[in-house]
Amino acid sequence: MPLNTFVPAFRQTQRVVDDAFDFSQCASAHLYISFGAHRIRIGILDVPHNKFVALEDYEAERPCTVEQAIAALEQLSHTNQLLQEKKWQQVRIGIKNQQFTLIPETLFDQNAREEYLRLNAVVEQDQETVYHHEHPRLELVNVFTAPASLQAWTQQHFPQTRVEFVHQTSALMEGFLHMAERSTRPQLYVYVDKNYVTLVVLQGLKLEFCNSFYFTTAEDFIYYVLFVLQEKKMNPDQDKVLVWGELLLDSELHEVLRRYIRFVQFGKKPTGVGFSYRFETLFNHRNFDLYSLHFCD
Known part of the structure; x- marks a missing residue:
């Protein structure tokens, strides 16, 4: 690492670990990492019991770049017990950025992934690697980028794990x-992150809308929510809106949601997977994107 590279401190904001989990059994567990420039979260799923048994959340104390967050993750891996384990049944990393596009599976050509992305984003070939993830139930493919240096770190840190x-x-x-x-x-699902809101509309099991928006004010935030409601002909006085993510009951964002939308409801932990009793201390609507990495098979 160059001497002039500044690595911001990441402070731990959440930690739960099941006392009964045996770290010697990591080879039969999944490691999930949610990675973004401002936040890194780590989760462990005990595969035999289909249950989350550990979660740690680290948040940058000041704004930083993606490369600085990768450097912080590398530093963290030297001291963090979860990351010091290198052999897992599987490691799955969720990338938080706006470098993605959704392609109908009937039109998808793996050789054209970068061309798809260039319609919506600038791809830095020397800094980013293009990936895709298939969604058979939605009949689409998500094409996206991940930092090349993050891929390099994972190859070095988890040499025996997929x-x-x-x-x-x-x-x-x-x-x-x-x-x-x-x-x-149709049903609107809202996921709130630091300065980003992801809006997903499903009608039954059919995807009607999915996009992520950057915002700096509560006015920007509610504009995007109301825009999608209007586009999908939903009624803010009648249709329920479900909310997950970094949102508190007494926050400005929650207040502006309640001001313009009659039925706002915090979401719950996902079904189809269990949680250690230790997770009862966490808000049910937080960490949903980390938990849902479990369903990306």
Whole structure:
């Protein structure tokens, strides 16, 4: 690492670990990492029991770049017990960025992945690697980028483990599918992150909309939500909106949601997977994208 590379401190904001989990059994567990420039979260799934048994959340104390976050992850791997384990049944990493596009599976050509992305994003070939993830139930493919230096770190750190990259939107779409009810009415799912909001509309098991928006004010945030409701002919006075992510009951974002939308409801942990009793101390609507990496098979 160059001497002039500044690595911001990441402070731990959440930690739960099941006392009964035996770290010597990591070879039969899945390691999930949610990676973004401002936040790194780590989760462990005990595969034989289909249960999350550990979660740690680290947040940057000041703004930083993706490369600085990768450097911080590398530093963390020298001291963090979860990351010091190198042999897992599987490692799956969720990438948080806006470098993604959704392609109908009937039109998808793996050799054209970069061309698809260039319609919506600037691809830096020397800094990014293009991946894709298939969604058979939605009949589409998510094409996205991940930092090349993050891929290099995983190859070095997990030499004996298969590492898979997926985009955050893929995890959210699969998680929401597990929560979706068969209905003739569209349903808006909202996931709030630091300065980003991802909006997904499902009608039954059919995807009607998925996009991620950058915002700096509560006015920007509610504009995107109301725009999607309007585009999908949903009624803010009648249709329920489900919300997950970094949102608190007394926050400005929650207040503006309640001001413009009559039925706002916090989401729950995903169904189809279990959780250690230790997770009862965490808000049910947080960490949904990390949990939903489990459904990206």
